[in-house]
Amino acid sequence: xxxxxxxxxxxxxxxxxxxxxxxxxxxxxxxxxxxxxxxxxxxxxxxxxxxxxxxxxxxxxxxxxxxxxxxxxxxxxxxxxxxxxxxxxxxxxxxxxxxxxxxxxxxxxxxxxxxxxxxxxxxxxxxxxxxxxxxxxxxxxxxxxxxxxxxxxxxxxxxxxxxxxxxxxxxxxxxxxxxxxxxxxxxxxxxxxxxxxxxxxxxxxxxxxxxxxxxxxxxxxxxxxxxxxxxxxxxxxxxxxxxxxxxxxxxxxxxxxxxxxxxxxxxxxxxxxxxxxxxxxxxxxxxxxxxxxxxxxxxxxxxxxxxxxxxxxxxxxxxxxxxxxxxxxxxxxx
Numbered sequence: 001x002x003x004x005x006x007x008x009x010x011x012x013x014x015x016x017x018x019x020x021x022x023x024x025x026x027x028x029x030x031x032x033x034x035x036x037x038x039x040x041x042x043x044x045x046x047x048x049x050x051x052x053x054x055x056x057x058x059x060x061x062x063x064x065x066x067x068x069x070x071x072x073x074x075x076x077x078x079x080x081x082x083x084x085x086x087x088x089x090x091x092x093x094x095x096x097x098x099x100x101x102x103x104x105x106x107x108x109x110x111x112x113x114x115x116x117x118x119x120x121x122x123x124x125x126x127x128x129x130x131x132x133x134x135x136x137x138x139x140x141x142x143x144x145x146x147x148x149x150x151x152x153x154x155x156x157x158x159x160x161x162x163x164x165x166x167x168x169x170x171x172x173x174x175x176x177x178x179x180x181x182x183x184x185x186x187x188x189x190x191x192x193x194x195x196x197x198x199x200x201x202x203x204x205x206x207x208x209x210x211x212x213x214x215x216x217x218x219x220x221x222x223x224x225x226x227x228x229x230x231x232x233x234x235x236x237x238x239x240x241x242x243x244x245x246x247x248x249x250x251x252x253x254x255x256x257x258x259x260x261x262x263x264x265x266x267x268x269x270x271x272x273x274x275x276x277x278x279x280x281x282x283x284x285x286x287x288x289x290x291x292x293x294x295x296x297x298x299x300x301x302x303x304x305x306x307x308x309x310x311x312x313x314x315x316x317x318x319x320x321x322x323x324x325x326x327x328x329x330x331x332x333x334x
Contacts (some may be wrong), residue, residue, distance in 0.1 A: 001040075001077060003038060003077055003078045003104075004029060004103075004104060004217055005028065005029055005030075006028055006029050007026070007027060007029045007066045007102045007103050007104040007105060008024065008025070008102060008156045009026075009027055009066060009099075009101065009102035009103070009306060010023075010024055010025075010068050010069070010099075010308055010311055011020055011023055011024075011025070011027070011066065011067050011068070012054055012064050012065065012066060012068065012236070013024045013064055013065040014064065015054065015055055015056030015061070016054075016055055016056070017055060017098070018040075018050075018051055018054045018055065018068070018315055019105050019312065019315065021054060022054065022068060022309060022311065022315075024158075024309065024311060024313045027258065029104050029105075029106070030079070030106065031080075032078055032079060032080035032083065032106050033081075033106075034080050034081060034082045034083075034108075035080055035083050035084075035108050035109045035110070036079075036083060036106045036107060036108050036109070036136070037076045037078065037080065037086055037092075037106070037107060037109060037112070038076070038077050038078035038081040038104060038105070038106050038220070039074035039075065039076055039077070039078050039081075039092060039094065039104065039105055039106075039107055039112070039192050040074055040075045040076075040077045040103070040104055040120045040127060040331075040332055041072050041073075041074045041100055041102060041103055041104065041105065041236055041331040041332065042072070042074050042075060042091075042124035042125070042330075042331060042332060043073050043122055043305075043328055043329065043330055043331060044051065044069045044071065044072035044073075044100035044101055044125055044328065044329045044331065045071065045072075045125055045126045045326045045327070045328050045329075046069075046155050046314060046315060046318040046326065046327045046328070046329070047070055047071070047129060047130075047326070048244070048246075049070055049129070050068055050069060050070055053068070053070065054068055059269060059271070059272075060271070061308050062097050063097075063101070064071075065101050066097065066098075066099060067097075067098050067099035067100075067101055067105075068100075068101040069099035069100030069101035069102070069329070070094070070095055070096065070099065070100065070125070070128075070129065070250065071094070071095040071100055071125065071127075071128040071129050072093070072094060072095075072100030072101075072125050072331075073092070073093050073094075073115050073121050073124040073125040073127075073262045074091070074092055074094065074100075074105075074221070075089065075090070075091055075092075076088055076090040076091075076092060076113045077104075082108070083109050083286075084165065086109060086111045086112070086114075088186055090114070091114070091115040091117075091124070092107075092112040092113060092114060092115055093112065093113055093114075093115045093116075093124055093125075093127055093128050093286075094107055094111060094112045094113070094128075095111075095128045095129070095271075095274070096242070096271075100125075100329075100332075101308065101311075101329055102308075103308070105115050110279070111224075112285060113282060113283055114286075114291075115127070115193035115277075115282070115292075115327075116286060116287070116290030118290050118293070118294040118295070119290060119294075120221075122302055122328060123293070123299055123300060123307075126158070126300045126326060126328075127286070127289075127290070128323035129270060130158045130159050130162055130215050131162055131289045131293070131300075132270050132273070132274075132285065132286075132289065133159050133162075133243060133268070133270040134159050134162035134163045134166055135162075135166060135272060135285065135288075136285075137163070137217075137219055137241050137243065137268055138150075138163060138166055138170075138172070138219060140215075140268075141197065141217060141239045141241050141266060141268075142216050142217040142238065142239055143219060144170065144172050144216060145153040145172075146170075146171030146172065147171060147172075147173065147311055148172050148173065148215075148216045148217075149172075149173045149174070149175055149176075149193075149210050149213075149214070149215040149216065150163075150167060150172060150173070150174055150215050150216065150217040150218070150219065150222075151175045151176075151177070151206065151210075151215045151217075151218045151219070151233055151234070152174065152175075152176055152177065152218070152219035152221075152229050152230075153177040153178075153198055153219075153220055153221060153222040153226045153227075153229075153230065154177075154222050154244065154246060155174075155176030155177060155178050155187055155195065156178055156183040156186065156187055156322075157221060158300050158301075158325070158326055159221065159222060159244075160176065160221070161187060161190060161218060161278070161300070161301070162189055162298070162300070164190055164192050165174065165190050165191055165296065165298045166292065166298075168190075168191035169296055170291060170328060173193040174191070174192055174193050174194070175193065175194040175196065175206055175209070175215060175233075176192045176193075176194060176195045176196070177196055177198040177202060177222075177226060177229065177230070178195060178196070178197060179197075179198055179321075181195070181196060181197050182322060183322065186289050186324070188302075192207075194209055194210075198222070198226050198229065200225075202229050203229045203232040203233055203305065206229075206232075206233045207232070207233055208211045210233065213235060213278045214233055214235040214238075215233055215234050215235060215238065216233055216234070216235055216238050217234075217238060217239055217241070218231065218234050218238065218239070218240040218241065219240075219241050219243070220240055220241065220242040220243070220244070220251075221243055221244030221245075221246055222244070222245070222247045222248070223242070223244075223245040223247045223249055223250070224244065224247035224249035224251055225249075225250075225251075225252065225253045226247060227240065227242065227250075227251035227252075227254075228251060228252045229242060230252055230253040231257045231263060232257065234257070234261065234263055234279050235261075236261045236262055237261070237263070237264070238261075238263060238264070239265075239266055240254075240263060240264070240265050240266070241265045241266045241267070241268050242265070242266070242267050242268070242271070243267070243268045243270075246248070246286070267321065271280060298306075299314065300325065301325025301326070302317060302325045302326055302327075302328055303317060303320075303323045303324050303325040303327055304317045304327050304328070305325060305327075305328045305329075305330045306327065306328070306329055306330065307329070307330065307331075308329055308331060311329070314327050314328075314329060315327075
């Protein structure tokens with residue numbers, strides 16, 4: 001194919017509300033240099049972290065002006081003189097800068113990885129962040145065994161659904177806090193063992209059902225009082241892992257449970273894990289997760305696919321409460 005000298009990109013020049021700061025622009029695209037490859041973007045999801053990055057509240061921010069989108073899948077269409085790992089036609093996944101909400105981009109080879117062959121473009125586009133987050137939290141913070149309980153909130157989110165499914169494969173039972181019970185059946189269908197409305201009575205219900213051994217791991221994406229509910233139900237010396245703050249409210253400090261139950265509080269950010277991991281470790285994890293998703297028919301639901309031109313509709317869809325999946329940009333007609 002003819003390699004274009006421009007790319008259409010969803011850009012922002014200041015931090016703020018994405019609806020106000022984003023603009024669809026056509027910008028120059030230089031030929032790939034040294035170990036760079038030019039990637040034709042195929043699909044890119046809209047994640048909550050994308051909003052944080054654009055509004056200036058995320059852990060790391062792009063140098064402005066910047067292109068939105070933290071992850072995506074694409075096809076290599078041109079290679080720099082020193083690029084050796086990938087060939088034209090290779091399907092790859094990538095994350096970080098430059099962003100994925102554009103038609104073409106240049107990426108250095110160390111920043112990209114093979115897209116799992118068992119996943120279609122939609123699933124590959126969403127593979128970098130959510131499956132890795134769920135997998136690492138289940139495997140890095142507790143020595144879980146078949147029959148053990150874990151507790152999580154935000155159970156109907158993409159990460160929450162993956163945690164349920166990955167846990168079920170290992171025989172780990174999940175107690176799941178949800179904002180309301182409308183989505184209860186949708187997560188019971190994929191293996192949720194217990195679904196409880198996240199309200200002031202939730203801790204009592206959880207403890208009555210889980211029993212005296214309690215849960216051995218808590219996963220918190222909400223914060224506020226929901227995090228304290230999880231702490232009340234954890235076994236001694238267990239870990240509460242926080243990876244999000246959807247409630248935007250401070251979590252009450254669990255003084256009693258830290259002192260008398262020796263709970264451990266951790267934060268987890270998958271981007272930091274990627275920065276510290278070797279290429280071999282990353283690709284080994286990707287292969288393991290992709291095989292698990294293939295063998296057990298695990299996928300991330302999609303609630304809608306949009307062209308870059310329809311970015312306002314895409315963002316509005318992505319923030320709808322109770323949406324059944326992620327909104328995606330389908331780029332270059334893919």
